[in-house]
Amino acid sequence: MYEYDLINERISVVLQRPDLVEHVTEYDWLVDNLDRVTTDPFQKRYRNYWRMNAAHLSKEYCNVYFQSLHQALTNLPSIGDLAIALHNTPTNKNGRKSLQFSFVTKLVHMINRQSPIYDSLVKKFYLFSGPKSGSLQQKIDELAGFHSFLCQEYAKIIKNGLLTKSIKAFREKFIPKHFTDEKVIDSLIWAYSALPNSIK
Helix, strand or coil, X not given: CCCHHHHHHCHHHHCCCCCHHHHHHHHHHHHHCHHHCCCHHHHHHHHHHCCCHHHCCCHHHHHHHHHHHHHHCCCCCCHHHHHHHHHCCCCCCCCCCCCCHHHHHHHHHHHCCCCCCCCHHHHHHCCCCCCCCCCHHHHHHHHHHHHHXXXXXXXXXXXXXXXXXXXXXXXXXXXXXXXXXXXHXXXXXXXXXXXXXXXX
């Protein structure tokens, strides 16, 4: 149903993405330096790596976000609880609140690196439309449900060896220090989904 065979077939093309080297080295640096989460250098590199700057998030939101990441080092909340807590902080200077579920999953992933990441390319790959309407809680429940699906799907990929060839090729080329198989799967889907349709 999903395009795992195509990732395996196109793996040499997928791994040619020029920013994958930095994708690996920056991730490993962030994991190595998680104990510096309260410092400006760490936060700057984290925001750049996870594309928080592109979302034009407010300084207030970023402050609360990194406080939450720091607290999660010793007490990781559920995806749903974290989504609600972060939603309470305005995401732009006009005071607008928005549900930044992708950044929620990235925060959780930094603490539990087996936890999948939700973003637009993963959503596209798995043909998930996302919540269109409903209350905040209903939207969070739908997104958390999709995240649970990702957890189960990645476990199936690993158990059944659906991307073994590509995971092996990724590890041999980039020699990541802290990438779990789940993170390699995320990176493969991200890199594959960003390819032009003409070469998929």
